[in-house]
Amino acid sequence: MHVDLQPKMMIRDVHIADRPRERLIRQGAESLSNQELIAILLRTGTRKESVLVLANRVLSSFDKIQDLKDVTIEELTTINGVGEAKAVQLLAAAEIGKRLYQKHSERRYTIRSPEDAAAYLMTDMSSLKQEHFVVLFLNVKNEVLHKQTIFIGSLNSAIVHPREIYREAVKRSAASIICSHNHPSGNPAPSPEDIEVTRRLIEAGLIMGIELVDHIIIGDHKFISLQEKGYM
Structure with missing residues (x-):
């Protein structure tokens, strides 16, 4: 009533x-x-x-x-x-x-595709007013162990340090990671900076033995997978 x-x-x-x-x-x-x-x-x-x-x-x-x-x-x-x-x-x-x-989500959420990752992240990230760089830490079954916001602000290679991400991955005993960030403009198209950051993280992951599975860019209720687009 x-x-x-x-x-x-x-x-x-x-x-x-x-x-x-x-x-x-x-x-x-x-x-x-x-x-x-x-x-x-x-x-x-x-x-x-x-x-x-x-x-x-x-x-x-x-x-x-x-x-x-x-x-x-x-x-x-x-x-x-x-x-x-x-x-x-x-x-x-x-x-x-x-x-x-x-x-509730983390206890049983398994990521099998870019769509799964985007669905997990979309609600929280599509309406953010600033760029947030978020990392999902996965176990060998691709289940989410932990989600953490690593950086807030415009994405560039000077800010996104692989060591911060992979230090957390080692701490969480993660087998692999998925990175994501949002574009407050609503357009998820990757910038040259996005691609450069992704390649640096892939290289660091190869050294650490922790795979970067994907980099998901979130826009206004839509997303782009850099893995699907061939940037990885």
Whole structure:
């Protein structure tokens, strides 16, 4: 049940059976709207508006609820009525959600193709505003042992040091790795710099005995595999 409140209407004016926490207890969390779930995290509204109205304004500040996974405390506290304490609660909830999803995926995710790798990475990487260089560390069965962001910023050979990547691979006892980075422009076409970095990583991998299986470039919900394109 969705509850529409006027700006001056407070949560105490809502029948107790229709309040978010009571509905969650009675009907389960899956029955609540995004607005009601955010309201539970915020706990209280302001002197002038209910927590449900405040929750609605928080959601209205983003294109979609998934954007909350990458929000910063500075962005949240610019929303009127959201102070540091409320922002911290929202960030903590978003981080728990990310970790639950990541652990669930990593326990059983096997990569057999570039499509598998792209599917694993796409949700987190396609909406990033900066370039992130991410490495998947795989065991001999091509199962994901670990995923780690190694660098943030424009990709170039001066920044991407093979030693940082392969040090982590040795630490994780990885048999192979898959590298990926995103293009915030949305176009996943590889640049000469992307190709140069890939070749340097292949050479280092041959020395270390840890294969670079692929380099996936993520765009706006599309990708390019440098292995498929013949650059590896």
